[in-house]
Amino acid sequence: MNMATPKTTMLEPLLRQKQTTCPYCGVGCGVDISCNVSGRITSLDKVTGTPEHPANYGRLCVKGTNLLETNDLSGRLLHPTMAGAKVDWDTATRAVADKITQTIAEHGPDAVAFYVSGQLLTEDYYVANKLMKGFIGSANIDTNSRLCMSSAVAGYKRAFGEDVVPCDYTDLECTSLLVLTGSNTAWAHPVLFQRIQRAKLCNPDMKVVVIDPRETETCTIADLHLPLKAGSDVALFNGLLQFAHNNGAIDEAAIGEFTQGLNDAITSANTIDAKDVASLCGLNEADLNTFYDWFINADTAVTFYSMGVNQSSAGVDKANAIINCHLALDFIGKPGCGPFSITGQPNAMGGREVGGLANMLAAHCDIENPEHRENVKAFWQSPAMPECGGLKAVDLFSAMDAGQIKFVWIMGTNPVVSMPYREQVESALKKCDMVVVSDIVQSNDTLAFADIALPATGWSEKDGTVTNSERRISRQRGIMPPPGEAKHDWQIMCDVANKMGFASGFSYSHPSEIFDEHARLTAYKNDGARLLNLAPLTGKSQAQYDAMAPVQWPLTINSDKTLSAVRPFHNKVFSTPTGKANFVAVQFSLPIQVTSSEFPFVLNSGRMRDQWHTMTRTGKAPVLHAHTDLANVYVHPEDAKALGVSTNDYVTLSSKVSGETACIFPVQIDKRQRQGDVFVPIHWSGEWGSHSKLAKLYAPATDPISGQPELKHGAVSITPLNFSSYGKLYISDDVQVANGELDIVKVLNEVVESNNGYWAKYLIDNGLGVSIASQLESQAVIKGLLEKLPKTWVCYQHKTADSQVLICTYQDSFCFMAFFGAHSPSTKPKYDVPNSWVDSALTQSFNPEKLANFLRCDIDEEFLNGPVVCSCFSVREKTISKAIVDGGSSVSALGDTLKCGTNCGSCKPALATLINEHAITVEDVARES
Template identity: 65%
Template sequence: MNMTTPTPELTRQQMRQSTCPYCGVGCGVDISCNVTGGAVSLDKITGTPEHPANHGRLCVKGTNLLETNDLKGRLLHPTVAGEKVAWDTATNLIADKISQTIAQFGADAVAFYVSGQLLTEDYYIANKLMKGFIGSANIDTNSRLCMSSAVAAYKRAFGEDVVPCNYTDIETTDLLVLTGSNTAWAHPVLFQRIARAKQRNPTMKVVVIDPRKTETCTIADLHLPLKGGSDVALFNGLLRYAHSNKQINSARVATYAQGLDAAIAAAKPWDLSAVAQYCDLDIEDVRTFFTWFSQAPSAVTFYSMGVNQSSQGVDKANAIINCHLAFEQIGRVGTGPFSITGQPNAMGGREVGGLANMLVAHMDIENEAHRTRVKEFWQAPSLCETQGLKAVDMFDAMALGKIKFVWIMGTNPVVSMPHRERVEAALRKCDTVVVSDIVATNDTLAFADIALPATGWSEKDGMVTNSERRMSRQRGILPPPGEAKHDWQIMCDVANKLGYLDAFSYSHPGQIFDEFARLTACENKNERLLNLAPLVGMSQTQYDNFSPLQWPLKEGDDGTLHSVRPFSSLIFPTPNGKARCIAVTPAQPTQRTCKQYPYVLNSGRARDQWHTMTRTGKTAKLHAAMPHATVTIHPDDAKALGIKQHSYAQLSSAVSKEEPCIFPVKLDKGIRKGDLFVPIHWSATWGSHSKLAKLYASATDAISGQPELKHAAVSLGPKTFNTYGMVCMREEDAPLFNQDCVSYWAKTQLENGVKWAIACEELLAESISAIVANIPKHWVLYQRKDTHSAQFFCTDKDQLCAYFSVGDSCMSETPHWQVPDAWVDSLLNQSLSAEDQSNLLYGKVDESFTQGPLVCSCFEVREKTIQAAVQTGCHSLDALGTKLKCGTNCGSCKPRLTEIIDDTLSELALPLATSLD
């Protein structure tokens, strides 16, 4: 009998292209895949060289996408009340709950809260189901929190939500104004494009307008550290200055814009002195900015959350747009008011009408002709007739018992919405809370009655639109894990069970996109710039192979599609074809400081994390540069309160009824006195006292409904404990650490385990007893104690499984027992030599781990190593890159490298080299 050995299946390499799922830059990514038989695995990720958004570059988050793409922590099965159920059971229950709610309380008792993480096709189905078939406009999105003020301002000024700029404009302009954006951290790939453009064109000027001196200021020719919330006065002052100096051609502006006289009249009180005083700026710096802008051949104002997240966000944006209209800085290369979105498909959500005050395809709910058109196109039985509830109002209505059913998709509002305690109360009050997500646990899923497993990046398949109106494909490469489904499929399943089979019978996302494209073109006689008629009728192959395109689109004589620059003809989508200047008046933030709450709290993004860390939090590389949230304080404020670097501070506000937030302290002269800054990403999942959103009131812009998330009034004080320390454990053993046994904890993901920074109200001996209480009996315990500290570690089968170090002195005093977690992490799961054991007990750290904070995440280069290189002659980024490789991959660390170079050269009394070369 002959025996044959089965031939092993060959593995072949395949390259697939997709789009990064993080910020609104919309970077293209190339993914090298290993294909063995029918199985696909992702091997390597790089930027797509030909993608117009990034030209092959990625930031540190994009570079580490594959590090976050495993199934650890994924939601893989539908659950009801925490118990696994079949899909039919879950979707039948959802359909029944929606039907019962409508029958008993009406359609407005139902709400959807969706996300800029959804693809355009998902967004379209959610909007169609809610507004056309359920019959309510109570569908809003987390994009309300980031760009709704920009949308409202564009509509007021231009008649349509159209971003009038391209990324190439920020490279070709003579003057770039960055306001309300720490671009270096929030949009690193664009920041690198700006830095290279400035290097190519030394006459290009960059102005940064921000209360903080951020990393973005490393390329600034002028930094205006204005008082938070004073933007309208600054740009009104610019308008007045130019008018007073006869630098505005009113007759010319009148040919394409109306309302200029009223806008100038509103700006009349804001002379240089008034602006400088109101904004708390140096008058000569204000004069310089006004001179540069009013005389610039071309100018772009690049603005983001610092403008939008305000109770006056719409007026701030319109004050900016007024200047661009008045100075004829629009419709040309290198010009325009450029709002940058924060999410990968916030723009796509705007296109399909994902906000409660929109219809679809840039049509309006209040417009009867638009409603009739959409109703007939959808064959909708009960199209909404009035605007729905915006995000904050939606959760307020939920808390009052008016909304009985809510479906939350792809977002974490308990963390991201203001007034967290109110949001939690709303979800407790709501009869039925459905959450579709990719993760099994987060702050919002804790309130879910029904949890549905959705697909994530690398599994999802559809379109996204970036900040410059460029549509790109996110492609499904891997099969959905477990029982996960695409969001559009889940909603279609529910729609079918509600009886709407014909309207939701799609088998491929390309069919959904085609329907959306047809709707943008329906009866669109140049009424709206969003017209995707040239994309109607794409085959599935054409859809699958779709290359990035910007709208508005024009078909050339040869049949190829081209993008058209918006407003190049200076004709706008308004009834008379003219843009509108809007008269605006400065107003103080809603959340005002007072004697009890004297500090202004600002918040924003950190370089290496994304939103609420459900993805980026999975990889140790993205924790290394900033292990947990800190509160940034001016040294003078800290000194007055007796607060030291790395000690703890507590923050409270008038709206928070629970215990205060507690964060480690970071001192920084670059922040205004009286201001504080905390990054947004860390939450109750990552820290016992990290519920930042609880400090913000539900203050919103009256027009856009966007929350005021850049300006809260808080109290600040030192927080001391009796015991401080750290706990490191292997990943599989992490549940053995009882977080309730300590007064404070902040969690960090390590390469081989998990670390908690801890603090206890109890004295040292009591704290030690509580911490080690859950150690398994079969672990071998090694310990060393003295009067003020203790170190102990445990081995399991001769391998290090846990390390504990505690003491009674504050972290700011760098006690001998405080050791780098990276060092301990390198020993976890390792067999320990006698020397290793002694080193752990006595805190004798390997020298390679004593080089200070991580700066370059890609190559794990630390601060002291960089400083030493500068001291020995590496006085430029190129020199550092050659010697240490730092800054040569994603470039996200370049602003920090520049700061280190300057600080080190300053200490050496050498000329500074502040350029991102």
Template identity: 65%
Template sequence: MNMATPTYQANTSTEQLRQSTCPYCGVGCGVDISCNVNGRVVSLDKICGTPEHPANHGRLCVKGTNLLETNSLGGRLLHPTIAGEKVEWDTATRLIADKITQTVAQYGADAVAFYVSGQLLTEDYYIANKLMKGFIGSANIDTNSRLCMSSAVAAYKRAFGEDVVPCQYTDLESTELLVLTGSNTAWAHPVLFQRIQRAKLRNPNMKVVVLDPRKTETCTLADLHLPLKPGTDVAVFNGLLNFAHTNGSIDANRVHTFADGLDDAVAAANDMDIDSVSQYSDVNANDLLTFYRWFCDAERVITFYSMGINQSAFGVDKANAIINCHLALEQIGREGAGPFSITGQPNAMGGREVGGLANMLSAHRDIENPKHRDSVKSFWNAPHICEHQGLKAVDLFDAMASGKVKFVWIMGTNPVVSMPHREQVENALRRCETVVVSDIVNKNDTLDFAHIALPATGWSEKDGMVTNSERRMSRQRGILPPPKEARHDWQIMCDVAKKMGFEDAFDYSHPYQIFDEFARLTAYENDDEKLLNLAALVGMTQQEYDNFSPVQWPLERRSDGSVQTIRPFTSLTFPTDNGKAKCIAVTPQLPQQVTTASFPFVLNSGRSRDHWHTMTRTGKAAKLHAHMPHASVSMHPMDAQALQLSSKAYVSLSSEVSGETPCIFPVSIDEGIRRGELFIPIHWSGVWGSHSKLAKLYAPATDAISGQPELKHAAVNVVPTSFKSFGQVCIREQDAQRLGDSWGDYWAKTQTAHGVSWSVASHLDISQWLSHLLTRLPKDWVIYQHKNTSGVCLVGVHNDTVCAFVSLGQVCPSQSPDWLLPMGGIDSLLNSALTNDTLSNLLHGRVDDAFTKGAQVCSCFNVREKTISEAIEAGCQTVDELGERLKCGTNCGSCKPRLSEMLNAFASLEIPSVETA
């Protein structure tokens, strides 16, 4: 699809406001985009939160605030390729159609698979499932949402009969007790965290309990933190159920009128008294008692849970243990009460609605239900319908590795980085006969295995619907035309489907037609069986679709024609055979990846504040790197001391499945982590570091019901790692890509404002390493050197412009606390004119004072730790006062939890009292 040639008209430039939805987490924030329109040329000038959007009311986190910084065409995939060679679209889609047809004819439909993404829009997701499950005839379509929320889905279905999140964001503001478990909300969902902060200020009686093995920024809001042993969540919530039963807090007769299974659930929990739970979960018994009393006494309770619950070999049981407590204590179906799972991706919920997981059909229909299969087949007029569940993500890649799956189409996701057991995933993709990858980037860990690569559109180009974690549908709007030859995912799939002979079923010209078809399917033969019924939205015109305002399902249309949202389960009637919910008897189970003498540490993983998934978007914004330039492994001070490690020293991590090459990370000392446990953020991949392949360490242990991998609990070994030499390489942007990444035996890359920076280390001594590096630099550069007792500095110059800076030394970063700090100052000199002062400053490592103020805390205004500490010492006592003086926390607010931590730390210092005579 070629873009039309823009036309330019004099004096026609106008400013316009366009509205869309943020493409990051499941909060689903509305964004206002100020555009400059000149003829047919549109530029995006400014972004802010949509004040009237009910998900965020104008708030944006640091990632959303910097969306436009990630929207350049640099690093984009812009042309279809086959075996790395540019081809026409017709050639690429014809080959894909032929490969699918041939594979089905030779091996059967189950030899074909799609692996898709919560980044897709609802219309894309719908077409993928329609094509795969109704026309190819296999359910082998799974999604990266399998990795984040499939256990929550399975638990809701077990308890309620349907995948229905029973809460909404306003409940977070009206509850009396908010339980945050398995979620560092302050970093993973900052906008919701700010809503919670505000709610707590408005209602001082509101209590917040955080259940988390780590003391995270979320704990700044906690009235009580329970640092439970990883994997013991079922014991804690079974203990709550047992306490409520023992102390007469459960009205069993009342519960039996709307829920089955209470007696069995209570019986399964009857050995979980407070002392037993305390011992099992390693939580103080008095703190448990406080938590249990608060939960039983509160009029309204929300339990807000995320990956720490779901990413487990027993994640479904964990979620059902939570739901059991809410059913038993009637904390559901009303304002401020309920079990609330929060999703990690912008359209994970939309994917669930259209059947994006391998074990479900579109519109919340079940594959194993013949009535549902016949209904969907009839509605689609499909030649086939899948007869059984497909392969879930881990099983799908295992089937690829064994040769059972011959063709895979990966859309908008990076499984080599995100899936457990990276070695097996890479082996699977090597063995698969045809690997198709649709993406917006021209480089990531998965594209290395693609036989066919297809350029897809991204945010600000894509046009369709997304559903956030509170079941609210919003529009992501196409503002810019697709660049070069990029196409929308639904268009690509429809083109392939037509070439396979399914022209009539995939003949769409606009996404509103696809959404209307999906809405009609949710109503088709529904008979009030499913709460997902979008009959009230059927028949929208293109204009109504384009002007669509956010709305939550379940929906009903009033007599005046308006559409109204209905709160689920207010009548305590559920979409099950008998209308009752189900309490599920669950018992505590140990994680599958247990520690041993050879692998004595528990490894946890999760999100960092300013990055997203595998950084294909946020990695382009220098501002988003400043808070955390590289991944590190967090470790308790006593564990570090036992291994004779200091902060920033390098360690190698290995596990039973990691292969011969270890993961290498610098150490971060963290008093908030439990002894014997580690934490590493998930975002850095092989693109960003030579040894940053975290997924290697996780075994493919999965939940038997949901298939969700255990990505919060690996057993690993930690070994101090020695290098002879260390260094920093900083190269301007236009030279960085052609010179590559391999500047040492170890490297970790960071995007900077004017170029790219690498932290590097080598097993060579400085002189050998220097000789090697000099051979890599362009021959037409003038190289200046300055040697001193600790090492050497190089400056590369071309046409009197600074192109590169290299610093090598024998000092390990652990022995030089400011090792990384000067790079901001060095970076600011890249691409500048060479002067004697500039050259002298570079060769001697002199930088502006602004870059020696400690780690960055506020990304929006580049406010650093030392500056904030000085302001606190000078008398600032609140986050607001820091904002007034330094501006930190006054834009996106993502740094506010850290500011609170620093204020609390200063306040807790022991100040000697002064006795007066």
């Protein structure tokens, strides 16, 4: 019998599935990609969560769900450049190697610095650390993880003797008390938030306490919200330790079996009278006592903390104040218990494992420990090894500004945007003899200072491992080949190392070889001293490495040769010389950046739901701009009233270090803010707006132990700002491609910013939107734009007494629209058109009736439904509110009616908030009647 060969038609593309790991937060979600085998990812491809991955069990947030929307090659850096000109790889890496060698010869190794990133894979991180510390001979390698997790690292090391997160994600689901502090989990780690939601539904007795100056969407699951004063965490948790001691909740004999230093910690906590804690923290005393009572009487407790704890001039003390409470009540080393620091980046933990911080060595070894130094040096067979820690991030750029750092290599991060004191960072990069930047994009705020730009691979091409917040190692697999001439970071560094004469130490041909060396180093002369011991993962073939399933350390080998994880400190033995955990005596101190009559507002900053870091990836997806399209400053209603501003009015934010050009943001009035505090999101930068440079406002204040900057407590002034005209303009994608010479940012700078104006851009489905506020009259702005637009466009204008509209067509399609008026956007004038209405018009075929509607701003009713709440299905606030009025009294009911919340689930907290606000409104009306 003849067997016919199955045929594949053009309508049935050959698909393959690859499993990788999400490149965003530290949750470490598994991702399945179904893609066409023939080339780069296309619109036919799909991304879903990996059902069996223990971090997410198939769930993805809105950012992960839209990964493929960010993966095109627009804006990618595809070739090495020197002074902006394309060069070949050999020329570029030879220049880097020669400059490092020259710098060492003339100024010593400490004149060289690397600044790396939690976006690197563990293999990249390992090679960078080995090259810098073991062969160049300096510890001046630091990372943007310094900005997010270094205080947590130092806190764990002081308490446990090793940087070990003692919790698993399952602890969030089986605890009786969950304390979320300094973490807007609903937005920063949505997949974990959904796990917590489900756990609370399954166990109604589970209590959740949210400690945050703001009433964030995380509070939708809270039994108690404590809106403490920013920076007062040490007082809060010292008060808890004191409360536990005074109420006889601490079994000192039992605790003494595995800890030391309890009495000193209690004595230090008692320096603040318990009655004063509520005052210092700005909390209701009854609520404070409720929290304390719940904690000391809980069967199990997890304190889940993030940037709100770490990004502080007292971040390490905050971490140890939390850890002290867990040690005192024996909430550690067992299910449902522990102080759980959650990382902000996909591989911040992997970087910590390989010594990516300036004050660490690989494999959790200490750079100040002579035995550790000699062991690592011997293992690497390296020619040099620094005897002390290097410069931490803020100090590194300060030294560069002072002329001490002559060469810096920046990999996968954007310090001009993310570091505090932007003025100094820019000054430092201008003064540095050579700035090398490895990145995936052609331009960002930092690349503007690069002498050499090196094209690195991105998420869909990188191949290696990452470690998530629960110590789980996962494979990040390359889905497609590197585009253009891009190379993996480890390959670039090995090329430079070889040209410097270090070929014997950097002869890797595959990341599996690097991982094996890293794993062997963790086991080298370990003798059980450190929990990070990956000996069971050594000796893997390339095929075994490629197929490696997610695995969590510490590891043990079972009798059947399988591997399983061991709970850290389950035996109450810690990585200290005595084997006991350390209580650390800490005392409350004020933040360094304190308010004053000149700068009376506390500045807080953090993440938005749908964006990530400096938007290198998420900024490419229009759907991720729908929830929040530009940076705003969030202000309490009473503060707004005192300032005389309304929603969408513009204000200037200034600080002691902001320089002549301060930040400008539109106002969003938010009753969930603490009065006297303001909030600004971190993501938007100079790439996205004329005055969206948040880092200008923060002084270089740091924790004295960790060096982590104080990015949760700035001190600023706010000044209302009036302009002569306001407006929006839109340009279609098709026209931007067809008219490649039109640089819209250059046009905005020349027409708007040069005249002391403001602009901020964002993506819409069919193009680009820009909000503008100008010191020029509307007519002058329109005139300036017309002078810059291509002469091939057909332009139409409509003028009224208070507005100007400009509509342009190209090849019989609408391609450009500008709406301007003299009234502030807070008055909701006619020209303040919805983005969605214009978006639907761009690329439509021209006809006179449509043109007339656009010129008159005759907006269809369907586009007046308010901001997007559900990004996945573009469901807007007014649509949801109507559904609630019509009986949609639960999140699931709204999902049944509108589909919102039924895909990634990131909007579920917002839906719960709307339901709650509607219930309160109805209750108020009933009470009044």
